[in-house]
Amino acid sequence: MPSQTRKQREREAHRREILAAAERVFVRKGYYAATVEEIAAEAEFAVGTLYNFFDGKKALYHAAVSEIIGQLYADARRRALGLDDPEQAVGALIELELEYAERHRGFLRVTLEMAPGGELDPAEGLPDEAQRVIDQYRQDVIEVFRRGVERGVFDALDPFYLALCLEGIVKAFITYWSRHEPDEPLAVRCEKLKQTFIGRIKLRQTGPAAEAEPRVDRGQGGQS
Amino acid sequence: MPSQTRKQREREAHRREILAAAERVFVRKGYYAATVEEIAAEAEFAVGTLYNFFDGKKALYHAAVSEIIGQLYADARRRALGLDDPEQAVGALIELELEYAERHRGFLRVTLEMAPGGELDPAEGLPDEAQRVIDQYRQDVIEVFRRGVERGVFDALDPFYLALCLEGIVKAFITYWSRHEPDEPLAVRCEKLKQTFIGRIKLRQTGPAAEAEPRVDRGQGGQS
């Protein structure tokens, strides 16, 4: 039944066009400022058509956010999380996230912004699926750190702590740079961030006393 | 004359009540989802009364945000930034911010959320005054780190970098804990965060070879 299949393919293509348009508009304007009409115009469809594919503005938003986050995660798996060397993996993650933020100016907004009708928590408005992807993403990052600690590449710190720190640091820099135009090219900023972060947590082969503090007072050990 | 003063005091009290109500509602709902009517109800005043004190919803929002941030900064100066010992100062900052986040559940939302009309940048919509306070706050934190590096308490890292990292890390943890109920009491979490962060950046008195790389690959030397 080729005709049927063509129809299905066409329908799917339209769905993707609408979703892509929604992404662009939400990223441009944020949830509240975006209008269904603008999304429709961006997608070159009539408003009514959007409702044939999605259940409404909120559903469209959820689908768009899921899409973006899904892409990021997929990229991360492909380019970073899959690497065997933890140090390289962390470096690739930083690289990827900075590039992503650079490419999708305003992408942050989608992750940080208050979602519709959200209560108390910035992330609450995210669709469950997106939330799950984010959690999975974080788990994978934690796993990278865990492996790094296990292999003696990183200091014996809590992998979860490390993952959260990485997340926070990268976001802080992205936010800062999105406000104050950075004076260095992306590659340089990226390199610096990688070196410094990794430099902080790499196990120092400081002679024989390769102390085992999972964390803290590492200085004390050196004294002895 | 006392009568005059009483009226003024009452007016000021009403202003504060309204502002407090606005804070609560904005924190609960976010800027867009909050309605002036709800704020008025929360404040137990008529809508019109709000407009006798503030110029509109946006002004109310700005005043509320400025209020919160102003309080935080004032507290920070009193309890942390003024301390002479950089290590103690950083510890006090972490403590203060965590406490603050604990007290104002959802406070983050106000800082992170897209402000009215904001494009692309979460902080763009903040009132100028609040933005100035935030910038000043960050400057003060940078100064603390600068002093720490100068005095040989911290590793020779860029103070600005350190300030931004601290900011990001604290926010990441706050965000995480605001979503996943933490299993440890605040004091413990606070202590851990302080120790680990500070531990990462404290200058290690590693015997004579206390090399001064401002950052990175401190391990390399040992490898060769």
Next chain:
Amino acid sequence: MPSQTRKQREREAHRREILAAAERVFVRKGYYAATVEEIAAEAEFAVGTLYNFFDGKKALYHAAVSEIIGQLYADARRRALGLDDPEQAVGALIELELEYAERHRGFLRVTLEMAPGGELDPAEGLPDEAQRVIDQYRQDVIEVFRRGVERGVFDALDPFYLALCLEGIVKAFITYWSRHEPDEPLAVRCEKLKQTFIGRIKLRQTGPAAEAEPRVDRGQGGQS
């Protein structure tokens, strides 16, 4: 394709219905006292629909005023201004304006009333287009008088002065009659006004034959 055309025609028809309703309401209530809701009800559309056709209350007002004035001017050109004989042209103008005022009871209100935001000048709030039409109308009237003076039909008075006098006189009578129910039929009032005004400005053939004053016994004075 007829379907496309039908939709367009329907849309245009709806636009006209809304405009007509707005005319009626504005004429009835004046700009400030009219409400968008009332106009919508008069047009038998929902409020929102009005905003699909016009940019707001002011735009609706402007469109309505322009419509009325445009019609008047178009009629004037067709029935009066085009006439070659200045005397006939002036007569036709008077006739037309009186008829117009009779048909659009309250039309004057639209021309005289303070327009939105107007300061100090009744005409200031008129939309530019309407103002241009009014100015053009006046210019055309001036031209009629100029021709009349040139041809020796009218006394050698300033055409601009004559045009303004005509305007004022007609308005004064319309206003008066709109308040005090006139006791004569329109045609009679019209005829009187024409005769008297034209009689005042017609060149007197100063010869002995103390000419056919279109009206009244001016002879009496001479008799005494």
Next chain:
Amino acid sequence: MPSQTRKQREREAHRREILAAAERVFVRKGYYAATVEEIAAEAEFAVGTLYNFFDGKKALYHAAVSEIIGQLYADARRRALGLDDPEQAVGALIELELEYAERHRGFLRVTLEMAPGGELDPAEGLPDEAQRVIDQYRQDVIEVFRRGVERGVFDALDPFYLALCLEGIVKAFITYWSRHEPDEPLAVRCEKLKQTFIGRIKLRQTGPAAEAEPRVDRGQGGQS
């Protein structure tokens, strides 16, 4: 009882101050755009105080309009209507009205503007008292013309017609000049208007002395 009297005098003084402030504001802004608060500020009283003297905004408006019209009428009686010579009286009226319009820029607004809630007629919203004064004023003007015709100073035209024409012409010129800055000083405009209007209606002493037509080259007749 001097104290009582002082109180009364003070109260009356306050009333007049408020009224004067209302006049200024209504003239400046028109009825709808004026706010009670602005009037109160202009009068240097609290809003509440205004309500001790007047029943509300509409009452204030009515009182203010009545006041203005009353002044105009009083002035007219003193300076124009009382003159025995009809020609001088008409001249003085024109002079007075032009001066009045010049002094109270925006005065016209008060006479022409739609009154609050008025229906169909610009003048309907005027308070009865003001309407009565206007009617009386017009009657007095009619009487001047009647006398002029009776005495053979003016052509034998309907005095009512003449009064209405005068009214309309003066208003038309005032309106025009309020929009297009006049290029002649008030005195000149005033003189021209007087000469032309009166010249149009003065009885011509049809004898040989075809004298001093106030203006323009009617002299043509002399050519013959």
Next chain:
DNA sequence: AATGAATGAGTATTCATTCAT
């Protein structure tokens, strides 16, 4: 009388959603 803070009904405008074609 004077004050001015409090009131709340009233209005223009927006925009997600529906549905007849």
Next chain:
DNA sequence: TATGAATGAATACTCATTCAT
């Protein structure tokens, strides 16, 4: 399916009026 005109609930803001002090 695609369309886009019609809908009307929702919302920020205004301002005349009241009333306790």
